[in-house]
Amino acid sequence: MSMRTRTRLAVALAMELVAGTARAADRGPAPTASLRVLVPADEMPEMFSFESRGLPGLERELVEGFCRLNDLRLEIVRVSAFEELIPMLQRGEGDLITGLVDTEARRQKVAFSGEVYPVRHMAVTRRPGPLARRVDALRALRVGVIPGTTWEQAVADAGVPKARRVAFRDADAVLAGLRAGQVDAVVMTVFDFALAKRHDPELEAGVFVGKTGAAAFAVRLADARLLEAMNGYLRGMQQARQSLMFKYLSDDALTLIAQARRE
16 A cells, blocks of 8 residues: 555544544534444454543544434443353443444344444464364364354354354453464454454464355434434444554554455
């Protein structure tokens, strides 16, 4: 990617963020209505940071922009168990889930916005361990899974025997298990791999598993107005979303995501 292209994208993103700050300043008093956002506790900071300082992360920047435009106060609900995200939303303990992979089964329970970022699952191993360049090689390995996630479903769809699947609490735990040699591989999204590799350069990309999909925001089935507003916002932020991907991901990661779309 050329320096000119990166500079142009960085300028576009900066203009959007400055405009958002100016709009928020013009409104005066803080809004009284809130948007309660359910976020997995193990979310990587490049996606959604729980810290008040530093970069907020791709999804948080989008959610904060939506709140500014709609005079909403952002309330973050940190969820320790991934499988509790949808039940908590259904019980009214939150209004929106960030970055949930859109699946047919989940559509029976929640309504999804348009795509926030692309999703494709892949096998991931760690040097000096065995590689997983083919699906049949993955089936012979001990594979870490997180119950209730598409990571787990992708492992099942790849035909990995139940006896070779090892359950972990969350993404931090399964990656720690990979480092400790408790498992030989995990199956995760390309996006998550790209972010995880920034923290652990020994991770290695393997075979793609399943088809290309999308991660999106999820709301209750009855929240049609919120869904309509979020979809309109995402359509208007299409260029800014691309800029955010360049902001938070390396060139290698973007190349891998493009490859996942093609294959």
